[in-house]
Amino acid sequence: MGVVVPAPSRVGAGRGRRCLRGGVCGAEHRAEREGCGNGDRPSAWRFPSAPLHPIPSLWPWGTMNVLAPVRRDRVVADLPQCFRKEAALHTRPEFHSSVTGACQEQRTGTVGFKISKIIVVGDLAVGKTCLINRFCKDTFDKNYKATIGVDFEMERFEVLGVPFSLQLWDTAGQERFKCIASTYYRGAQAIVIVFDVNDVASLDHTRQWLADALKENDPSNVILFLVGSKKDLSTPAQYSRMEKDALRVAQEMQAEFWAVSSLTGENVRDFFFRVAALTFESSVLAELERGSARRIGDAVRIGSTESDLYLSAPRKKPKCCQ
Ligand SMILES: Nc1nc2c(ncn2[C@@H]2O[C@H](COP(=O)(O)OP(=O)(O)OP(=O)(O)O)[C@@H](O)[C@H]2O)c(=O)[nH]1
Ligand SMILES: [Mg+2]
Numbered sequence: 001m002g003v004v005v006p007a008p009s010r011v012g013a014g015r016g017r018r019c020l021r022g023g024v025c026g027a028e029h030r031a032e033r034e035g036c037g038n039g040d041r042p043s044a045w046r047f048p049s050a051p052l053h054p055i056p057s058l059w060p061w062g063t064m065n066v067l068a069p070v071r072r073d074r075v076v077a078d079l080p081q082c083f084r085k086e087a088a089l090h091t092r093p094e095f096h097s098s099v100t101g102a103c104q105e106q107r108t109g110t111v112g113f114k115i116s117k118i119i120v121v122g123d124l125a126v127g128k129t130c131l132i133n134r135f136c137k138d139t140f141d142k143n144y145k146a147t148i149g150v151d152f153e154m155e156r157f158e159v160l161g162v163p164f165s166l167q168l169w170d171t172a173g174q175e176r177f178k179c180i181a182s183t184y185y186r187g188a189q190a191i192v193i194v195f196d197v198n199d200v201a202s203l204d205h206t207r208q209w210l211a212d213a214l215k216e217n218d219p220s221n222v223i224l225f226l227v228g229s230k231k232d233l234s235t236p237a238q239y240s241r242m243e244k245d246a247l248r249v250a251q252e253m254q255a256e257f258w259a260v261s262s263l264t265g266e267n268v269r270d271f272f273f274r275v276a277a278l279t280f281e282s283s284v285l286a287e288l289e290r291g292s293a294r295r296i297g298d299a300v301r302i303g304s305t306e307s308d309l310y311l312s313a314p315r316k317k318p319k320c321c322q
Helices: 097-104 128-137 175-182 200-204 206-215 236-253 268-302
Strands: 115-122 150-159 162-171 190-196 223-229 256-259
Touching: 097 268, 115 128, 115 206, 115 268, 128 150, 128 162, 128 223, 128 268, 150 268, 162 268, 175 206, 190 200, 190 206, 190 268, 200 206, 200 236, 206 236, 223 236, 223 268, 236 256, 256 268
Parallel strands: 115 162, 115 190, 190 223, 223 256
Antiparallel strands: 150 162
16 A cells, blocks of 8 residues: 555654655564665664663673663563453463573574564544653653654563563554554554543444454454553542443453553553563563474474375485486
């Protein structure tokens, strides 16, 4: 689709600008640290303005690792806990033991080099952009400026000693931009569906947002989060009424539920740490599974005669071998 993404709604300030070449960029451009090939270097590649503390232990691959260093406050040493046990992706107190073992033995394959794509969807003005900005830049803008198309931010973590990057895609909630935004849904590892805890209609609409996002992704390969925003605006009584409904929706979707406030920052950091940790855990488990599948494949090849390996007639030997 020859989409020309309109001008960004919030220019500069470290937000990722879109590829003006059109089509799907995102993860596909991650290797293009020089930008999108059209001179429009995504601004999210700029290093965060906060002081960085390169930690030597964060660089097990030495000069191979060309991404920005990990900030000290992005180090995940223990599994961050869920917000509500009733709607959690899992309630284990620690990382899966095979994941911990793989990290200790540096058997995480390509996970340390990959960038995981997280898409953030939901109705207009529910607070998607503010949520990302609170975490990535520790800022909050009380004025509403609609996101036009999509924006993205990069966040680098270190999880169990392994570098891990998240690309956070902030999509537009306005109907007129939905078509553009949905072209960026593909290849997500996690889908974050945001609603406003003070607006029951926005909770109802989360089912449709999920359905649209899953059209572009394999449901068995993505992890889901349902996030209620603007918690600061509801009274405890209003909030607890809404939470019952939200937990039900989250259970239906098999999503993990969180409630946050980007204004006060309540739960925002914990939420993104949980996203990073669970995405990391599932990436390592997938990598281990791929590794063992490869080993089983090798064992089959070693133990087989050539005739076992080919369903059709065995390949002819080259003339020189006859
Ligand atoms: N009180 C309060 N207001 C919030 C919070 N989060 C967002 N807002 C306000 O809600 C409005 C919309 O926020 P945005 O983050 O721009 O909403 P959005 O979901 O990105 O909207 P689109 O880009 O149009 O899809 C802004 O005026 C914000 O200041 C919050 O946690 N508390
Ligand atoms: Mg927005």
